[in-house]
Amino acid sequence: MIHFYGYFRSSCAYRCRIAFNLKGIEYDFTSVHLRRNGGEQNAPAFRALNPQGLVPALKAGDFTLNQSLAMIEWLDDTYPDPPFLPADKDEKAMVRAFAQMIACDIHPLQNLRVLQYLGDAFGADQASKDKWCQRWLGDGLAACEAVVAQQDHGGAFCFGDAPGFADICLVPQIFSAYRFGVDLTETPILTRIYETCQDLPAFANASPAKQPDVET
Numbered sequence: 186m187i188h189f190y191g192y193f194r195s196s197c198a199y200r201c202r203i204a205f206n207l208k209g210i211e212y213d214f215t216s217v218h219l220r221r222n223g224g225e226q227n228a229p230a231f232r233a234l235n236p237q238g239l240v241p242a243l244k245a246g247d248f249t250l251n252q253s254l255a256m257i258e259w260l261d262d263t264y265p266d267p268p269f270l271p272a273d274k275d276e277k278a279m280v281r282a283f284a285q286m287i288a289c290d291i292h293p294l295q296n297l298r299v300l301q302y303l304g305d306a307f308g309a310d311q312a313s314k315d316k317w318c319q320r321w322l323g324d325g326l327a328a329c330e331a332v333v334a335q336q337d338h339g340g341a342f343c344f345g346d347a348p349g350f351a352d353i354c355l356v357p358q359i360f361s362a363y364r365f366g367v368d369l370t371e372t373p374i375l376t377r378i379y380e381t382c383q384d385l386p387a388f389a390n391a392s393p394a395k396q397p398d399v400e401t
């Protein structure tokens with residue numbers, strides 16, 4: 186049985202929950218509270234699992250893994266059906282590039298430790314932090330919209346007619362964008378894909394509100 190360490194509000198954990206659900210894989214879950222006691226992700230026991238002190242992390246027998254994109258690809262390799270990536274090498278690279286736009290270039294700027302540091306080191310209040318997120322998420326998602334628009338878009342999802350790696354990364358990022366008050370009027374394709382995904386149980390059941398550790 187796979188053991189998954191996450192947190193209801195973590196968008197990287199949200200990606201993995203969608204991936205588990207799409208594959209129909211059950212897992213044991215431990216909640217790592219990112220704010221309690223200075224952040225449980227910083228406790229030595231969790232750092233032994235992931236020295237970065239970030240969720241998610243995964244354990245399968247003696248095998249441990251961090252980094253949500255690596256985890257999603259590991260799941261895809263371990264349980265190939267349904268596939269998350271196209272077979273064609275060029276298309277596969279494009280989907281990975283899209284996922285990395287979100288995971289490498291957008292998400293890190295909204296991360297809890299970054300926002301905490303803006304407050305601690307520069308005195309940024311909540312309104313300033315929201316403005317920071319709106320700036321970087323807005324810019325990043327505008328670029329994602331342009332990439333998806335280049336697909337000559339008739340498909341229901343980012344790259345075609347089945348949900349995959351790109352959609353797994355997109356949905357939590359749009360969720361965060363709503364949370365931080367990002368103006369999404371200029372990203373109609375992405376928001377349409379987000380809404381389409383909400384109708385699928387694999388995505389809907391992965392939402393933060395449905396997790397056992399949710400807090401209101």
Ligand SMILES: N[C@@H](CCC(=O)N[C@@H](CS)C(=O)NCC(=O)O)C(=O)O
Nearest residue numbers: 195196197239240241252253297298
């Ligand atoms: N690139 C990593 C990022 C992981 C990450 O930043 N996780 C966030 C939650 S989404 C976290 O644990 N933040 C805790 C902190 O900032 O202290 C991944 O994709 O797994």
